[in-house]
Amino acid sequence: MQKKLIITNATVVTPVGNSACKGADMAKLTVIENAAVKVTDGIITYVGPAAGLIIDSDIDYSLIDAEGRVVLPGFVDSHTHLIFGGYRPDEFSWRLNGESYMSIMQRGGGIQSTVNATRSESCDALADKAQWFINRMSEMGVTTVEAKSGYGLDTESELKMLEAIDCLASTPGQKLNIVSTFLGAHAVPKEYKGRTGEYVELMINEMIPAAKGKAKFFDIFTEKNVFEIEDSRKLLKAAREAGFELKLHADEIVTLGGAELAAEMGAVSADHLLHVSDEGVKQMAEKGVVATLLPLTAFALREPFAPARKFIEAGAAVALATDLNPGSCFSGSIPLTIALACIYMNMTIEETITALTLNGAAAVGMADKIGSIETGKQGDLVMLEFSNYRMLPYYVGMNCVNTTIHKGNIVYEAR
Numbered sequence: 001m002q003k004k005l006i007i008t009n010a011t012v013v014t015p016v017g018n019s020a021c022k023g024a025d026m027a028k029l030t031v032i033e034n035a036a037v038k039v040t041d042g043i044i045t046y047v048g049p050a051a052g053l054i055i056d057s058d059i060d061y062s063l064i065d066a067e068g069r070v071v072l073p074g075f076v077d078s079h080t081h082l083i084f085g086g087y088r089p090d091e092f093s094w095r096l097n098g099e100s101y102m103s104i105m106q107r108g109g110g111i112q113s114t115v116n117a118t119r120s121e122s123c124d125a126l127a128d129k130a131q132w133f134i135n136r137m138s139e140m141g142v143t144t145v146e147a148k149s150g151y152g153l154d155t156e157s158e159l160k161m162l163e164a165i166d167c168l169a170s171t172p173g174q175k176l177n178i179v180s181t182f183l184g185a186h187a188v189p190k191e192y193k194g195r196t197g198e199y200v201e202l203m204i205n206e207m208i209p210a211a212k213g214k215a216k217f218f219d220i221f222t223e224k225n226v227f228e229i230e231d232s233r234k235l236l237k238a239a240r241e242a243g244f245e246l247k248l249h250a251d252e253i254v255t256l257g258g259a260e261l262a263a264e265m266g267a268v269s270a271d272h273l274l275h276v277s278d279e280g281v282k283q284m285a286e287k288g289v290v291a292t293l294l295p296l297t298a299f300a301l302r303e304p305f306a307p308a309r310k311f312i313e314a315g316a317a318v319a320l321a322t323d324l325n326p327g328s329c330f331s332g333s334i335p336l337t338i339a340l341a342c343i344y345m346n347m348t349i350e351e352t353i354t355a356l357t358l359n360g361a362a363a364v365g366m367a368d369k370i371g372s373i374e375t376g377k378q379g380d381l382v383m384l385e386f387s388n389y390r391m392l393p394y395y396v397g398m399n400c401v402n403t404t405i406h407k408g409n410i411v412y413e414a415r
């Protein structure tokens with residue numbers, strides 16, 4: 001029997017389309033008052049005025065009366081480091097005292113300290129811990145998350161991380177879609193300190209072939225004193241040849257040309273971009289590379305926010321994500337992401353909604369399946385407590401979500 005969900009009395013607010021919304025189009029949302037949405041076997045089969053909805057009398061369905069509340073596409077958190085061992089609260093206090101993120105990393109802390117903790121955890125323990133974070137995400141309306149490896153930094157431990165992601169994705173009743181990314185090029189591990197070239201060779205000859213087919217994306221921390229442009233280009237080429245789609249952590253700490261490299265390599269997204277050059281903005285817009293901006297990281301590192309308006313004015317597609325990780329940004333807060341984007345990055349709430357839905361979907365290569373409320377797309381929806389979507393940034397840093405729906409099933413209800 002078909003499983004159906006019907007929502008009536010909704011204020012549907014959604015971007016429209018099967019690909020990223022660029023530039024000025026990001027502000028164009030479709031709003032349907034007194035709308036109905038029908039989800040059949042996990043797929044949206046009707047969205048429009050309530051009057052147009054045909055209810056088949058012979059079929060069981062669950063009914064939600066939205067009482068005028070806003071219904072949005074489920075949020076897509078398109079950049080997270082969801083799998084990790086341990087925590088780094090000491091490092092956070094060192095940063096509060098003025099030490100920089102890169103200096104902590106260079107003296108063997110930072111990413112390497114999470115690598116030590118992750119290597120000693122089992123796959124099951126890593127997945128269990130990540131599920132707790134997934135449950136919190138679901139409460140904030142996230143219905144798709146991208147999850148990276150990158151705290152193993154040897155073949156076996158990277159594969160263990162990818163397996164943990166795979167286990168989570170195939171957990172029966174999982175609350176969201178999970179997209180996996182191989183981030184073996186997150187840092188040079190301590191056993192290769194001073195021998196970056198040899199680690200790059202290991203990645204090309206052993207790790208990339210081993211991870212082939214086990215993740216959708218390949219990502220790299222392209223940064224001064226980590227993987228600089230030449231090594232990044234080599235690794236990205238090898239990954240592309242192995243069938244991965246590409247992402248980059250680009251121009252996060254210094255202006256290095258990561259954005260330009262993303263454009264050159266045809267990456268799906270370049271992420272962070274706090275220190276992107278004007279040329280990088282232009283090339284990303286021209287090549288259709290999604291600019292994934294992570295305001296929580298800038299906030300937590302006391303860095304300037306990424307130039308969202310420059311990207312939008314250049315006609316690029318901007319996505320927003322949390323960057324949840326145990327180091328630079330231990331937060332997965334969608335409400336705070338929205339507030340920072342609107343208050344400090346001068347994005348409008350309409351652009352912010354597009355950035356967290358359809359453009360997030362494009363950043364994980366799924367804009368044809370999720371990211372908007374249209375027939376044929378997956379039934380991933382979030383109902384707010386309020387009937388006006390402008391409440392989202394106004395209720396600063398607070399959760400406006402009443403109900404989260406994944407594939408037509410209610411996965412979270414505020415009451």
Ligand code: NIG
Pocket residue numbers: 081110111114221249252297323325326327328329
């Ligand atoms: O996106 N900069 C590189 N990677 C992460 C941080 C990882 C960590 O500090 O553990 C980021 O900021």
Ligand code: FE
Pocket residue numbers: 079080081249323325
């Ligand atoms: Fe990151």
